Amino acid sequence: MTTREPHTAAILLIGDELLSGRTQDLNLAYISKKLNEVGVQVREARMVPDVEAEIVAAVNALRARYAYVFTTGGIGPTHDDITADSISAAFGVPCYYHPDAYALLEANYPPGEFTEARKRMARTPVGASLIPNPVSRAPGFRVENVFVMAGIPRVMHVMLEGALPVLEGGRPVVSRSIGVYLPEGRFGTGLGALQTRFPDVSIGSYPFLRDGRYGASIVVRGQDPARVAEAAEDVRVMLSGIGGAPFDEETA
Amino acid sequence: MTTREPHTAAILLIGDELLSGRTQDLNLAYISKKLNEVGVQVREARMVPDVEAEIVAAVNALRARYAYVFTTGGIGPTHDDITADSISAAFGVPCYYHPDAYALLEANYPPGEFTEARKRMARTPVGASLIPNPVSRAPGFRVENVFVMAGIPRVMHVMLEGALPVLEGGRPVVSRSIGVYLPEGRFGTGLGALQTRFPDVSIGSYPFLRDGRYGASIVVRGQDPARVAEAAEDVRVMLSGIGGAPFDEETA
Numbered sequence: 001m002t003t004r005e006p007h008t009a010a011i012l013l014i015g016d017e018l019l020s021g022r023t024q025d026l027n028l029a030y031i032s033k034k035l036n037e038v039g040v041q042v043r044e045a046r047m048v049p050d051v052e053a054e055i056v057a058a059v060n061a062l063r064a065r066y067a068y069v070f071t072t073g074g075i076g077p078t079h080d081d082i083t084a085d086s087i088s089a090a091f092g093v094p095c096y097y098h099p100d101a102y103a104l105l106e107a108n109y110p111p112g113e114f115t116e117a118r119k120r121m122a123r124t125p126v127g128a129s130l131i132p133n134p135v136s137r138a139p140g141f142r143v144e145n146v147f148v149m150a151g152i153p154r155v156m157h158v159m160l161e162g163a164l165p166v167l168e169g170g171r172p173v174v175s176r177s178i179g180v181y182l183p184e185g186r187f188g189t190g191l192g193a194l195q196t197r198f199p200d201v202s203i204g205s206y207p208f209l210r211d212g213r214y215g216a217s218i219v220v221r222g223q224d225p226a227r228v229a230e231a232a233e234d235v236r237v238m239l240s241g242i243g244g245a246p247f248d249e250e251t252a
Numbered sequence: 253m254t255t256r257e258p259h260t261a262a263i264l265l266i267g268d269e270l271l272s273g274r275t276q277d278l279n280l281a282y283i284s285k286k287l288n289e290v291g292v293q294v295r296e297a298r299m300v301p302d303v304e305a306e307i308v309a310a311v312n313a314l315r316a317r318y319a320y321v322f323t324t325g326g327i328g329p330t331h332d333d334i335t336a337d338s339i340s341a342a343f344g345v346p347c348y349y350h351p352d353a354y355a356l357l358e359a360n361y362p363p364g365e366f367t368e369a370r371k372r373m374a375r376t377p378v379g380a381s382l383i384p385n386p387v388s389r390a391p392g393f394r395v396e397n398v399f400v401m402a403g404i405p406r407v408m409h410v411m412l413e414g415a416l417p418v419l420e421g422g423r424p425v426v427s428r429s430i431g432v433y434l435p436e437g438r439f440g441t442g443l444g445a446l447q448t449r450f451p452d453v454s455i456g457s458y459p460f461l462r463d464g465r466y467g468a469s470i471v472v473r474g475q476d477p478a479r480v481a482e483a484a485e486d487v488r489v490m491l492s493g494i495g496g497a498p499f500d501e502e503t504a
Contacts, residue, residue: 015456016454017456019284019294019297020473021281021282021284021288022471025277028277032272042272043271044300044301044306046297047280049295076457076459077437078436078443078444078457079440080447080455115437117437118437154461184328184369185365185370188330188369188370189369191331192330202268204267204268204269204332205328206275
C-alpha cells in the first residue's frame with residue numbers, strides 16, 4: 001500500500017469537449033472551494049479524453065496518492081459515457097447494473113420509456129455505493145476513495161453536497177488578500193524575504209492590470225489564522241515602506 | 253527514446269491559485285482551439301501547484317509522450333515563480349540568466365529599476381530559446397518540445413502566436429454540432445449505433461437544459477470534412493426519425 005497524504009484530494013475532469021476547448025470547465029474551482037471548507041485541499045487536477053485507458057491510468061495514479069479523488073463527467077446515457085466502465089477497470093471489478101440505481105431509475109420513467117440508453121445510467125462497478133442526485137435522479141457513485149460525479153454543474157453540485165459529510169478533513173486553509181498598485185518587480189525581493197520568514201504560510205503574488213494601472217494581489221494562505229494575519233500585516237508594512245498603498249481585497 | 257505521437261500536445265497549468273479555485277483558468281480552452289487551427293490536438297491537461305517536484309514530474313511525463321507541451325504560469329518576478337528552475341531541473345540543465353533576455357529586460361527599465369526581482373524574469377534553462385512577448389517584454393522560452401508561457405491571458409496569447417509557426421501539425425479537426433430538444437435517453441442507442449458505423453469520427457453528446465427544456469448538442473468531430481458531414485447528416489436523419497427537430501448549432 002502506498003501512503004496517501006491525509007486531507008488531500010485530486011480532481012479528474014473527463015471529457016473530449018473539455019480538451020477541445022468546446023466546453024469551459026467551471027467545476028474544478030467549485031469543487032476545490034467546497035472541499036477546502038471541510039478541510040480537504042486539492043493538490044492536483046487532470047483532464048483526460050473519453051478514452052478508457054486514459055481514465056484508468058489517471059484514476060489509478062491519483063487514488064494511490066491522494067486521500068480522495070473526485071471525477072466529473074461521462075456518466076450519462078450515451079455511448080461516449082464510459083466512466084462507469086473505466087472506474088470498474090481501474091479497480092479490476094466488473095461493471096454491472098447496480099440494483100438500487102436500476103430500481104430508482106426504472107421507477108422514474110413511464111412504462112416503456114426506461115430505454116437501453118437510460119439503463120446505462122444504472123451501471124456502476126460492483127461494490128460501489130451510490131451518491132444521490134436530487135436534481136435529475138441518475139446517481140453518482142463511490143468506490144473506496146474515488147467519488148464519481150456528473151459533469152453538468154447543477155447536478156455535480158448536489159452530488160458533491162452528498163459526498164462532503166463523509167470526508168475526513170483537517171483545518172481549512174484561510175487566506176488574506178492584499179492589493180497594491182505597484183509592479184511586482186518593485187516588491188518581489190521584499191516579498192520573497194517575508195516568505196522565508198513565514199515558512200508555514202504560502203505567499204502568492206498575482207499581477208493584474210486594472211484601468212491601465214499595474215498592480216498585484218498578494219495572497220497569504222495557511223491553516224493557522226493567527227499566522228496568516230501576522231504575515232499579511234507584515235506584507236502590508238513592507239508595501240507601505242516602499243511607497244505602496246496596500247488595501248484589503250475580498251479573500252478568495 | 254519513447255515515441256511521441258505526432259501532432260499531439262499536452263497543456264500543463266501551473267499555480268496554487270488555480271488549484272485553490274481563486275483563479276478560474278481560461279487559458280486551456282484558448283490554447284486548445286489555437287493549436288487545433290494548425291492541426292495539433294490537445295490530448296491531456298494537468299494542473300499542478302507551485303512545487304518544483306510536481307512541475308518536474310508532470311513535465312517529464314508529458315514531454316515524453318506528446319509531440320508538444322505548453323505550460324502557463326510561474327515566470328514572473330516573485331519568489332513563487334519557479335517555472336524556469338523547474339523546467340531546468342526537468343531537463344537536467346542549469347538555470348541561468350539568458351543573455352538575450354537579460355539585455356532585453358535591462359534596456360526596458362530606467363537606470364536603477366532593473367531590480368533583482370525583475371532579473372528573475374531573464375532566467376531560463378541553459379539552451380533555451382526565447383519566445384517574444386510584445387505585450388510586457390519578459391519573454392517565454394522553449395526547450396526542445398516544451399513551450400513555457402506566461403499565465404496572464406493577454407501575455408500568453410502573444411507568446412502562443414509566436415510559437416504556432418514552428419509547430420508541425422496534421423489536418424485540423426473539423427466539427428459539426430447538431431442541437432435537438434430530446435432527452436439523451438431517447439436517442440442514446442441510435443447514436444451509439446451511428447458511432448459504430450463511423451469509427452473514424454468521434455460523436456459526442458452534451459446534454460443541456462434551456463428555458464426549462466431538456467436537449468442535447470451532438471458534436472461530430474474528425475479530420476475528414478466529408479466524413480464529418482456524412483455522419484452529421486445521418487445523426488440528423490436518425491433524430492428526425494424518432495420525432496426530433498434537429499437544428500444546426502454554431503460549430504465549436
